[in-house]
Amino acid sequence: MRIHDWTGFAALGAGVLALVEVFRGHGAWALGWLLAYAALAGLTRWLAVRYPSPMPHMLRWSLLVPRGNQSPGHLLGVLEPRDGERILEIGPGIGIHTVPMAQALAPAGTLDVLDVQQDMLDDVTRRAEAAGVTNITAQLGDAQELPYPDGVFDAAYLLGVLGEIPDEQAALRELRRVLKPTGRLVIGEVLFDPDCVLFGSLKKRTAQASFAFERRLGGFFSYLARFKPA
Numbered sequence: 690m691r692i693h694d695w696t697g698f699a700a701l702g703a704g705v706l707a708l709v710e711v712f713r714g715h716g717a718w719a720l721g722w723l724l725a726y727a728a729l730a731g732l733t734r735w736l737a738v739r740y741p742s743p744m745p746h747m748l749r750w751s752l753l754v755p756r757g758n759q760s761p762g763h764l765l766g767v768l769e770p771r772d773g774e775r776i777l778e779i780g781p782g783i784g785i786h787t788v789p790m791a792q793a794l795a796p797a798g799t800l801d802v803l804d805v806q807q808d809m810l811d812d813v814t815r816r817a818e819a820a821g822v823t824n825i826t827a828q829l830g831d832a833q834e835l836p837y838p839d840g841v842f843d844a845a846y847l848l849g850v851l852g853e854i855p856d857e858q859a860a861l862r863e864l865r866r867v868l869k870p871t872g873r874l875v876i877g878e879v880l881f882d883p884d885c886v887l888f889g890s891l892k893k894r895t896a897q898a899s900f901a902f903e904r905r906l907g908g909f910f911s912y913l914a915r916f917k918p919a
């Protein structure tokens with residue numbers, strides 16, 4: 690596990706203890722744990738941003754939490770996949786969004802999934818097989834150097850991934866390169882994630898990579914933002 694995973698769990702523990710002390714009526718202890726929570730949460734955020742790296746496979750269970758604004762249904766609504774298209778998912782994790790997306794592209798469309806960890810891709814493949822989905826191609830690789838030719842994808846998406854990539858700008862440039870001029874890009878982030886890319890920062894970085902902002906679902910705490918090549 691990464692250092693910020695440990696500090697994140699410690700922050701969570703401190704937060705729970707602060708709540709317990711509130712209910713027990715111990716104001717001073719509650720304040721103490723609250724301060725510990727704030728310090729640990731700040732340290733976690735700092736470490737996650739300073740040392741970006743992929744979520745370890747052993748934490749894959751955390752991807753099973755209900756997604757709310759980042760649900761597969763909301764992603765489909767924002768990305769608008771159409772039968773026959775070729776779409777790219779970067780960093781599928783265990784494939785929460787992968788199977789619904791591949792089903793929306795069937796029968797003629799295909800979904801390419803790329804992840805830097807083979808264990809994640811194996812989980813995606815198992816999940817797709819269990820659902821009887823056959824239009825997914827899994828590829829081991831790094832978002833900073835995509836193994837695809839120029840202009841081949843109708844759309845691409847990445848949820849909770851950008852902040853884990855050391856050179857985010859390289860990844861955005863690569864996405865711009867592999868998308869068709871008419872392509873769509875959807876990026877999702879949740880504030881709860883320590884390496885969350887805040888929307889203001891995302892808008893600047895996507896503009897630098899020649900993307901134009903189209904629209905956004907959600908707000909400060911959780912968003913799905915759609916862009917097009919500028």
Ligand SMILES: C[S@@+](CC[C@H](N)C(=O)[O-])C[C@H]1O[C@@H](n2cnc3c(N)ncnc32)[C@H](O)[C@@H]1O
Nearest residue numbers: 743780781782804805809831832848849850853
């Ligand atoms: C927090 S998980 C999100 C998984 C999934 N998108 C979801 O929302 O359930 C981040 C995923 O991005 C992958 N990842 C991180 N850095 C990457 C990189 N440079 N290139 C490709 N995938 C990467 C990780 O291996 C992991 O599967």
